[in-house]
Amino acid sequence: MGELFRRLNYLLHRRDRDRELEAEMLLHREMMGSDHKRDFGNITRLREDAREAWGWTWIERLIQDLSYAARILRRSPGFALTAVLVLSLGIGVNITAFTLFNMVALEPLPVRDPASLIMLQRRSPTRIGGEMPYTHIDFYRQHSHTLSAVMAIMGVPPVTLETDIQPAHLSFASANYFSELGTHPALGRLFDPVLDDNSSAPPIAVLSYRFWQQRLNADPAVVGRVLHLNGKSVTVAGVLPDAFASLGADRAELWVPILQQPYLIEGSKLLSDPEADAVRMWARLAPGTKAKAAEQELLSLTNQLRLLDPKNVWENEFLLSFPAGHLQVMQPDMYQVVAMISVLTLLILAVTCANLGGLLLARGVTREHEIGIRVAIGASRQRILRQLLTESLLLASLGSLVGLVLSIAVMRVTLTFTDAPAWLSATPDWRVFGFSFVIAVLAAVFFGFAPALQIARQKHRKPIARQVLIAAQVTASCVLLIVAGLLVRAMHHTLYTSPGFGYQSVLSIDPQLAQHGYTPTAARAYLAQMESRLRERPGVLSVALVKLPPMGHSVARIGTEIQGKHVNIFPNSVEPAYFQTMNIPFLLGRTFHFGEQHVTIVSESLANRIWHGADPIGKPVPSDEPSSTPRDIVVGVVGNARVNALSDSDATEQYWPAQNDDMPQMSIVLKAVGTASAMYPAIKSISQSLDLRVFPEIRPLESLFQENVANVERIAAAVSLVGLIAVLLAGVGIVGLVAYTASQRAKEIAIRLALGATRRQVLRAILSQFAWPVALGLLAGVAIAATASSALRSTLYGISNLDPASYASATLLLLLIVMIATVLPARRSLRLDIAKALHHDQ
Amino acid sequence: MPTLSMPSGALILLILRVLRSGSLHGYAVAQRIHVLSSETLQVEEGVLYPTLQKMLLKGWVTAEWGVSETNRKVRFYSLTTAGRKQLQAQQADFDRVTEAIQTILRTA
Numbered sequence: 001m002g003e004l005f006r007r008l009n010y011l012l013h014r015r016d017r018d019r020e021l022e023a024e025m026l027l028h029r030e031m032m033g034s035d036h037k038r039d040f041g042n043i044t045r046l047r048e049d050a051r052e053a054w055g056w057t058w059i060e061r062l063i064q065d066l067s068y069a070a071r072i073l074r075r076s077p078g079f080a081l082t083a084v085l086v087l088s089l090g091i092g093v094n095i096t097a098f099t100l101f102n103m104v105a106l107e108p109l110p111v112r113d114p115a116s117l118i119m120l121q122r123r124s125p126t127r128i129g130g131e132m133p134y135t136h137i138d139f140y141r142q143h144s145h146t147l148s149a150v151m152a153i154m155g156v157p158p159v160t161l162e163t164d165i166q167p168a169h170l171s172f173a174s175a176n177y178f179s180e181l182g183t184h185p186a187l188g189r190l191f192d193p194v195l196d197d198n199s200s201a202p203p204i205a206v207l208s209y210r211f212w213q214q215r216l217n218a219d220p221a222v223v224g225r226v227l228h229l230n231g232k233s234v235t236v237a238g239v240l241p242d243a244f245a246s247l248g249a250d251r252a253e254l255w256v257p258i259l260q261q262p263y264l265i266e267g268s269k270l271l272s273d274p275e276a277d278a279v280r281m282w283a284r285l286a287p288g289t290k291a292k293a294a295e296q297e298l299l300s301l302t303n304q305l306r307l308l309d310p311k312n313v314w315e316n317e318f319l320l321s322f323p324a325g326h327l328q329v330m331q332p333d334m335y336q337v338v339a340m341i342s343v344l345t346l347l348i349l350a351v352t353c354a355n356l357g358g359l360l361l362a363r364g365v366t367r368e369h370e371i372g373i374r375v376a377i378g379a380s381r382q383r384i385l386r387q388l389l390t391e392s393l394l395l396a397s398l399g400s401l402v403g404l405v406l407s408i409a410v411m412r413v414t415l416t417f418t419d420a421p422a423w424l425s426a427t428p429d430w431r432v433f434g435f436s437f438v439i440a441v442l443a444a445v446f447f448g449f450a451p452a453l454q455i456a457r458q459k460h461r462k463p464i465a466r467q468v469l470i471a472a473q474v475t476a477s478c479v480l481l482i483v484a485g486l487l488v489r490a491m492h493h494t495l496y497t498s499p500g501f502g503y504q505s506v507l508s509i510d511p512q513l514a515q516h517g518y519t520p521t522a523a524r525a526y527l528a529q530m531e532s533r534l535r536e537r538p539g540v541l542s543v544a545l546v547k548l549p550p551m552g553h554s555v556a557r558i559g560t561e562i563q564g565k566h567v568n569i570f571p572n573s574v575e576p577a578y579f580q581t582m583n584i585p586f587l588l589g590r591t592f593h594f595g596e597q598h599v600t601i602v603s604e605s606l607a608n609r610i611w612h613g614a615d616p617i618g619k620p621v622p623s624d625e626p627s628s629t630p631r632d633i634v635v636g637v638v639g640n641a642r643v644n645a646l647s648d649s650d651a652t653e654q655y656w657p658a659q660n661d662d663m664p665q666m667s668i669v670l671k672a673v674g675t676a677s678a679m680y681p682a683i684k685s686i687s688q689s690l691d692l693r694v695f696p697e698i699r700p701l702e703s704l705f706q707e708n709v710a711n712v713e714r715i716a717a718a719v720s721l722v723g724l725i726a727v728l729l730a731g732v733g734i735v736g737l738v739a740y741t742a743s744q745r746a747k748e749i750a751i752r753l754a755l756g757a758t759r760r761q762v763l764r765a766i767l768s769q770f771a772w773p774v775a776l777g778l779l780a781g782v783a784i785a786a787t788a789s790s791a792l793r794s795t796l797y798g799i800s801n802l803d804p805a806s807y808a809s810a811t812l813l814l815l816l817i818v819m820i821a822t823v824l825p826a827r828r829s830l831r832l833d834i835a836k837a838l839h840h841d842q
Numbered sequence: 843m844p845t846l847s848m849p850s851g852a853l854i855l856l857i858l859r860v861l862r863s864g865s866l867h868g869y870a871v872a873q874r875i876h877v878l879s880s881e882t883l884q885v886e887e888g889v890l891y892p893t894l895q896k897m898l899l900k901g902w903v904t905a906e907w908g909v910s911e912t913n914r915k916v917r918f919y920s921l922t923t924a925g926r927k928q929l930q931a932q933q934a935d936f937d938r939v940t941e942a943i944q945t946i947l948r949t950a
Contacts, residue, residue: 006899028869029887049892052892
């Protein structure tokens with residue numbers, strides 16, 4: 001401790017100490033001069049050696065190097081400005097991506113003790129269930145000791161508020177939800193963990209702050225007000241704070257205690273039905289408990305549960321926990337996306353660094369003189385290297401700082417213009433600052449090290465560094481362009497090719513009969529009434545029942561092996577008129593007859609997978625089940641219509657005729673003439689006349705589809721912009737490198753020209769050294785893009801991730817840019833004054 | 843006989859030793875070592891001052907400005923308690939090592 005203190009003391013008083021040392025050594029020399037004739041040596045050097053013992057020389061050198069670097073940069077403001085701008089773009093993209101990731105997956109939610117919150121998922125080796133029966137959750141809640149609290153959340157389709165057209169978003173939550181999260185009300189009270197944990201408690205609702213502000217005009221007397229949700233009255237108990245952070249980013253506008261669900265959704269048996277997977281389970285680990293220990297205990301509870309309810313516990317079922325104290329509960333497949341984005345943003349950084357490396361290398365020539373002088377007066381190569389690296393570090397820090405500012409601006413705009421939760425802020429936290437620092441150092445090493453080494457060695461004639469730089473730029477730009485190309489193609493595909501079904505003027509109407517406790521027979525009667533009354537309306541072209549409506553809330557998917565290959569089948573149960581209503585063409589065969597059984601219709605893609613182009617009509621669909629069960633016979637083949645997997649080009653569909661048991665789950669699709677939304681009032685009045693308790697959810701497919709497309713458009717636009725920036729940066733970098741090479745070889749060019757070489761021959765001689773790096777870069781880029789884009793595959797809207805058009809156009813565009821970027825400066829260098837170049841002394 | 847320069851580890855021991863009897867300035871330290879070694883050992887200034895700085899940092903010696911016998915302003919170095927302990931420890935180590943070496947040289 002004492003030594004460190006003395007060291008610091010030396011640092012603070014180092015001028016005084018240095019003066020003392022100087023006086024002492026001068027005196028020593030004088031005294032010695034009287035007895036000896038020996039040479040004392042360079043006193044400054046000796047003093048420096050003595051000072052080295054203090055251990056602070058590195059700081060002094062750093063300060064020296066920094067002030068020198070600052071002077072150098074101030075002297076060439078053009079270069080400094082370009083470099084900082086280029087860097088801030090490259091680094092800013094990375095900081096923005098990291099800020100987003102930080103916001104979503106690292107930053108803890110502003111709730112009580114976020115680290116002990118977990119989300120639980122039902123798993124078995126073959127099945128995944130995000131939602132589970134309420135009865136199971138209740139069982140775990142009663143018996144678990146490793147969980148200090150269990151929370152249950154059930155999201156439901158939007159409900160009708162009073163008589164408004166605009167629906168309201170409602171979630172049911174267990175009574176302990178807000179108290180567990182440590183939320184304090186902005187107004188009134190939130191759920192009481194004891195009072196509201198009772199189905200006979202008076203029904204209450206808690207409002208989100210925005211809902212209170214926007215739908216209820218910030219009514220100051222809202223507490224105690226009675227609202228009607230789907231016709232049921234609930235009393236407003238309180239309002240949540242604006243900055244309320246909900247688990248799983250649940251954006252409900254209204255919260256009602258989960259035990260009120262049977263009251264609000266009349267006839268629903270979801271809470272008591274052990275077959276209904278409808279509720280999500282969240283929990284808080286007991287103090288000092290690890291998630292693994294909780295999983296162990298829950299596994300033994302699951303096994304006990306199997307004894308009580310053998311039918312509804314899966315074979316080898318277990319609960320898997322995920323840390324839930326962040327905005328997004330990260331699941332393994334999300335990390336794939338994160339990895340892909342990281343690769344893309346790091347590529348941009350690579351282009352930036354390669355570009356800047358080229359600039360620095362070219363600048364090395366102009367600084368040859370300066371560095372020569374420094375070496376001549378005794379600077380070691382190491383010292384020069386350190387000086388050059390300090391300059392790079394200074395540039396990178398400035399770039400990172402500007403990049404950070406840019407990223408904050410981007411985040412602020414994004415948060416304002418998207419409907420982000422109010423507690424999210426664009427202000428960077430320590431992780432973002434740390435990342436900005438690390439990325440600056442990384443960038444400095446990437447772009448500064450190789451040129452610094454070459455310059456410090458005073459040996460920058462070798463073209464290898466330039467060739468590597470060019471190859472790196474071409475590779476990275478190539479990957480970015482290809483990915484951008486793929487996304488743009490995917491966007492065009494969704495915009496300009498038919499998705500295989502007609503969505504214009506089509507509505508889906510979901511009465512959610514199962515939620516209201518309808519029996520199959522009652523549901524059949526309701527739906528038949530509804531259908532026939534809708535058909536009577538003018539402007540209705542076609543009406544049909546479907547179990548899983550297009551772009552609906554729930555999707556079913558069967559993963560199966562067909563001849564050794566994995567195939568995703570999207571199953572659906574439909575009425576015969578479904579294909580006509582959705583405008584899905586029949587390629588072979590016919591549609592179902594009413595009441596038909598053991599028949600099926602397959603999509604063209606599925607037919608090709610199984611029968612490879614042979615006529616499947618009348619053939620049974622192969623299955624793993626014992627041969628005693630009757631096989632479904634194919635009666636028709638329809639066009640591909642990925643109604644619930646718009647972006648997944650590998651999806652196939654299989655249809656069955658809707659059976660009696662399906663009726664409570666069925667929705668209606670309706671095709672109208674003209675604007676479908678004009679049908680809303682008619683549908684509402686029909687529904688009211690059929691059953692006052694039922695409020696069907698009506699969704700226009702056209703706007704759902706466009707929303708979907710708008711998302712792709714946004715992503716494609718962002719990626720294209722970034723890709724374009726990268727390509728432009730690369731272009732500029734290559735122009736610089738070629739111009740530099742040409743200027744280096746001016747004399748050689750002049751000699752060749754003087755000896756009678758044609759301009760074309762000289763041009764070829766200069767450019768030949770760039771041919772293989774460009775070729776290699778293109779090859780590597782295509783290879784990386786092909787590998788990395790497999791992660792994109794299921795979001796590509798019917799485009800293969802190896803789509804030749806995207807690859808060809810990206811490589812051609814890049815080749816064109818590279819050619820322009822190399823030929824232009826090279827041609828300019830040919831227009832030199834031969835005599836002058838030959839006389840020029842170098 | 844040519845003068846020999848000193849490895850820095852041994853130099854610390856010698857500086858500690860010559861400072862034991864009282865404070866000395868830098869030049870006097872070098873002189874004392876030179877004289878006491880019958881002019882065999884020569885302490886280079888380029889080694890002496892870095893070593894003294896190191897010893898100051900370690901807290902084995904302290905330095906104070908004073909007036910020399912020739913009436914010049916000089917810096918006197920003197921041993922601290924920690925320095926005395928260090929001297930004892932180093933001397934003991936040194937004795938053991940030299941004894942061991944001597945034994946080998948005699949018997950091997």
